[in-house]
Amino acid sequence: MKQGSKKKNGGKNKRLRLAIFALCLVALTLVTGVFVYKNKDAISNRKHEYYYQLRLNLDRIFTEVRLKERDESRYTLKEYTLSEIKKDPNIHYDNSLILINSEHKVYEGADEYVGEYKDKNVFMHKAIMKPYEELAEYINKKYGKKLYISSAYRTREKQEELAASKSKDTAAAPDASEHRTGLALDVYVNNYAGEAFIKSREGVYVNLNAYKYGLIIRYPENKTEITGIKFEPWHLRYVGVPHAEIMYRNDLCLEEYIESLKVGVFYEANGYIISRQSGESLKIPQNMKSVRVSPDNTGCYIITAEKP
Numbered sequence: 001m002k003q004g005s006k007k008k009n010g011g012k013n014k015r016l017r018l019a020i021f022a023l024c025l026v027a028l029t030l031v032t033g034v035f036v037y038k039n040k041d042a043i044s045n046r047k048h049e050y051y052y053q054l055r056l057n058l059d060r061i062f063t064e065v066r067l068k069e070r071d072e073s074r075y076t077l078k079e080y081t082l083s084e085i086k087k088d089p090n091i092h093y094d095n096s097l098i099l100i101n102s103e104h105k106v107y108e109g110a111d112e113y114v115g116e117y118k119d120k121n122v123f124m125h126k127a128i129m130k131p132y133e134e135l136a137e138y139i140n141k142k143y144g145k146k147l148y149i150s151s152a153y154r155t156r157e158k159q160e161e162l163a164a165s166k167s168k169d170t171a172a173a174p175d176a177s178e179h180r181t182g183l184a185l186d187v188y189v190n191n192y193a194g195e196a197f198i199k200s201r202e203g204v205y206v207n208l209n210a211y212k213y214g215l216i217i218r219y220p221e222n223k224t225e226i227t228g229i230k231f232e233p234w235h236l237r238y239v240g241v242p243h244a245e246i247m248y249r250n251d252l253c254l255e256e257y258i259e260s261l262k263v264g265v266f267y268e269a270n271g272y273i274i275s276r277q278s279g280e281s282l283k284i285p286q287n288m289k290s291v292r293v294s295p296d297n298t299g300c301y302i303i304t305a306e307k308p
């Protein structure tokens with residue numbers, strides 16, 4: 001008898017709790033529905049941007065790439081002078097990791113790796129040709145849109161003209177512009193150029209996936225105090241795959257990344273050995289799948305070796 005009434009009461013409580021839960025759910029759905037309805041225009045105009053912010057933060061929180069310091073005794077190293085490096089057919093030498101800003105200026109001959117892109121009368125650094133081509137092909141395949149270039153390599157004269165005609169933060173001073181090295185490209189899709197680029201699906205894709213192509217968004221939104229340049233979602237800069245991914249996932253701009261590499265130390269990340277060195281000769285790891293060397297324009301060189 002007693003047990004039966006307990007059971008009955010238990011059943012009643014359960015039903016009550018269920019009813020309250022259902023009511024709460026209905027109320028929550030209604031409130032959300034009203035909010036979304038009232039802000040529907042703002043939300044649909046900015047949905048790509050919201051997605052971009054969310055993904056960017058998730059990528060940084062959950063997939064950080066750690067650069068692990070390694071003792072150099074692990075490697076077979078050989079010392080090379082710079083002229084030996086430049087002559088060696090197994091070492092790829094260029095200036096793809098140079099830092100260019102108001103402190104570290106463009107130097108004479110910084111455009112020596114510039115060439116013409118596919119006979120199209122567009123000039124850029126040889127290292128950024130393939131990444132741009134692959135990125136543009138992907139955008140075309142996925143979204144059916146063309147990824148245009150509004151600005152690639154600029155001569156000193158062109159950059160001077162631009163700096164004179166525009167406000168200081170939209171065109172860097174002639175000696176502080178990466179465009180003079182050919183390593184930077186300004187891109188857009190129809191109807192979404194400049195600041196509007198990040199409001200398009202294509203712009204969001206480019207900003208979230210550039211690292212896969214060895215490219216970085218050189219002037220990120222949250223680094224304006226370091227770079228001295230406002231957010232430029234359209235300005236792509238080539239640095240190479242391992243570096244681009246480390247910067248993207250660890251939320252570092254190029255200034256911070258180069259500074260984070262201690263001189264003379266060997267690091268590993270994502271199957272690559274990375275070492276920033278200075279001096280008359282550089283220690284190069286042997287028996288690697290590939291080795292790249294670039295000056296960084298701060299007086300050091302960055303060695304990037306892909307492990308076999």
Ligand SMILES: [Zn+2]
Binds near residue numbers: 186
């Ligand atoms: Zn640019």
